[in-house]
Amino acid sequence: MADQDEFARRQRVLSEFGDFVLDHDDLDDILNEACRLIALALDADLAKVIEIDRDSDTGLVRAGVGWRADIVGRERVSLSDRSSEAFAIERTEPVITNDIMHEERFTFPSFLLDHGVVALVNVPILLPGRIPYGILQVDARIPRAFDQEDVEFLKTYAMVLGPVIDRLKTAAALKETDERLRLIVENARAYVMVVSDADDRITDWLAGSEKILGWSPAEAIGKTTDMIFTNEDRSEGIPARELSGARERGTAPNVRWHQRQDGTPVFLDGQTIALKDRAGRLRGYLKIGQDVTDRVRAETALRESEERFRQFGEASRDILWMRDAETLQWQYLTPAFETVYGLSRDEALSGDNFRAWLDLIVPEDRDRAIEAIEQVRAGSHVVFDYRIRRPLDGAIRWLRNTDFPIADASGKVSVIGGVGHDLTELREAEQRLQVLLEGIPQLVWRAVGAGEWTWSSPQWTAYTGLSSGESAGLGWLEAFHPHDRDAVRRAWEGAHRTGGLDVEARICHAENRDYRWFQTRASPVRDAGGTIVEWLGTSTDIDDIRDLQERQRILVAELQHRTRNLMGVVRSMADKTARASADLPDFRARFRDRLESLSRVQSLLSRLNEHDRVSFDELVGAELAALDGTADRVSLEGPGGVRLRSSTVQTLAMALHELATNAVKYGALGQPQGQLRIRWSLEPNGPGDRPWLHIDWRERGVVMPPAGSAPAGGGQGRELIERALPYQLKARTSFELGADGVHCTIGLPVSATRNAKETEHG
C-alpha cells in the first residue's frame, strides 16, 4: 500500500492539518479535525482522541470522527491493566491490534464492539517533556494489518499534535486567568490597587485608584507610592518603613489616613505586598487598600459624640440618668447624683434601684413620682418636682425632673431618660423672698400688661379686704378712691413708655372705710431681649407724710406772714416811739423796753405747739415778772388757763405792757402808796356766742398830775387800748384817769377751747 500516491496523500493531510491549526485556536475543533484527517489518511472509518483523566483513572473520548452522537465528549474508557490505551501510554509507543477476535492482551470497551470495530491502533500523544496527554486511536471495522509505515505516520502525526495541544491548553488557561484578573480589577472599585516596581515607581494604577485618590493612571505612573501618604506620615518616614516591612515579612499592614490629589484625607484599610519571583528576587510591590473613609468618619463621629455626651454627663451639675423602661432599673447615672443625693453611685445602683430611689423620696411626694414615671413609660414628656431626704445627713433637697421616653426602632419605649435638677437653693431663696415680701409693710403685687394684676400680697388683702382673686386683672381698682381711678389708669397707660409707674392715690381701708393716701410704684421686669414681661409693684402708705408735709407748708407760710407783719409793727412802733421821745437816749430806753416786751410775747408764742394757746395768766405773769420787785404791790384775781387766741396775744401784750410801763413811771407801781389790782373773768357765752375775757385794771393810791397837763407817756398806751384793741381784736375797752389812778377795762373774745390735751382735732 505504501506507494507514491499514498505518501503524497499523507503529506497533504499533514499540511492541511498545519493550515487548520494556524487558523484555529479551539482545542476541540482542532482535535476533531485531526481525527477526520487521520481517518482519511489511513482509509479508516473511525478515529478518536482520548484524554487522560488521572483523577478517575479513565480516558475521555475528547474528539472523534465516525462515532455515534453520544460517544464524543461523553464516553470514557478504563485505563486499567487490561486496556490497550493504558498499555500504550505506559509504553509510550504505538500499540496495534489487527484483529480484536484474536487479541488476547486486552479487553475492549463495549462501545467499540457496538461500532463493529475489529482492528485498531493506539498512538500516545505526549506533551513537551514527554508528559502523556492521551491516545490517538484509529479504528477499522474490517480486519487489517497496520503496517510500519502506518505506525510511523501516526507517530509523526501524534508528535505534531502534542505541542499543538500543549500550546492551546496553556493559552486557554492563561486567557482564563487574565479574564478573571481583569474582572477582579475592574470590579474592585472600592479598592485602591497600585503596583510599583522594585524602586517603588508606580507601574499600574488599577481598580478604584483613580476614583478614590484622584490621580489618573497617566499622572500616577512613574511616581513613587509615598505621594498618597499624608505629609505627617511622609515626614516620619512611614512609607519607607512600610515597604521595608513588606520586603521582610512579605506583607505590611497599611491602615491609616492617606491623602488625595486635592489634599483631602482618605482612610485606606489594606496592605502592601512585596512581589517576588520564584527565585525570591524583589520585583515590585502591590498596595491594596479599601476606602473606608465614611466608616472611619462615622465611627470617629460616634466615638466623639459618645465622648462628648459622656463629658456632658460627667460635668453636669444636673443628674442625667437612663432607666430600662421595663424593669425601671438605672442603666446610666452621672456623678452629679452623688453630690445631690449624698450617696455613692455604687450604692445607688445596687439591688432594686428603682425601689431604693422611691424610698429616698419623701412619702408625700412618692406617689407623684411614680405617677410621672408611669406617664413617661406611656410615651409622655413629664416635668415634676419632688423632695428627697439624703440618707447621709437627713437634709431635704428639692428636685425637678424632666423625664422623657426613648423609643427603639420598633417605636416601643425601651428606655426612660431623665434630667434631675437641684432646686433646693432656688426654693430657699424663693421662700426667703416670700417671707420678705409678706413681711414688709408695703402692699406688694405683680402685674402684666397695662396693670392687670396676677398676684397680690397678704398685706394687700388685709388692708383692702380684697382677696388675691378679687384683685386680679383690674379688680384692684375697686379699692382705690373713685376720684383717683382715672389718674391711676392714666399712669398705667404711660408706664410702658416711661418704664416705670409712680402715682399717688387714695386706697380704702377695709375696716374703717377710710381712705388713706398711698404712693403706688411699679418697676418692669424685662426678658433678655428687653421686652417687659411683668411688673413688680408696691403701694406705700404716705398719708401721715402727706399730712405732715401739708402742715409744714402751712406753718412755713404762717411764720413768714407773722415775721413780715412783726417787722411792720416794729417799724411802726419805732416811728411812734421816736415821735414821743424827748431825745435819743430817751428813745433808746423806750424803744428797747417795748422791743423786749414784744420779744417776750414772741417767745411765749414760739413755745407753743399748733393747738396750744397762751393763757391770760401766763401773759400777765410774764409782763409783771419783767418789772422787778413790784410783785407785792400787785394783786391778781382770776381763773387760770383762759386761752387767748394766738392772733390777739401780741396786741394785747403790747397794751398790757404800756399799762404796766405807765404804772411804773407815773402810776401805782411808781409811787409808795400805789396799788394795782388786776381782775379778770371768763364769760362763756359772750357777744357773738363766743367766750369773752373781761379784764379790769385798776390802780389806786396814786397822786395824779393836775388835770389838763399832757398825758404821761405820750398817750401811746391809751391809743392802743382805745383804738388798736377794738380795731384789731374786736375788743371793747374803756380807759379813764380816776382821781387816784388809772382804771381800764378790756373785754375781748378768746379761744373757744379750754384744754390743750382735748384739742388735738380742734
Place this chain on the structure above:
Amino acid sequence: MAECALSGCRILVVEDEYLLADELQAELEDAGAVVIGPVGDLAGATALIRAERRIDGAILDANLTGEMVFPAADLLIERGIPIVFTTGYDASILPSRFEGASLCEKPINMKRIIDAIGQALHR
C-alpha cells in the same frame, strides 16, 4: 409827685394790723388822699365797699386774721377799681384772677406803696 398824684383820691385801706393801718392812713393823708377805712376784717371791708359810692383805689392786706380778702377784691374789680395787695406771704398766695393787680410784700415800704397806688390809679 406822688403826693400830687393822690391829691383828693379816695383810697380804701383794708389792713388787720392796727399799727400798719394807722401808719398807712397817715402816709396816704400826707400824700393828699382821702382814706376810706381803715378796716381790719372782711365783713367790714365788704360793707364799706358797698356803702361807699366813690372809691378810686384800694390797698388790701391779703390775709385778715386768717380770712382771705379776695371776696372784697372781687367786688372792687367788678367796679373797675384798681387794687394794690399787701401780704406777708409769697406772691403765689394770690389767685390767678388777680394776676394783673400790684403786690407789695410786707414789711411795706410806705413810699413804694404810695407809688404803686398812684400808678394803679393812672393806668
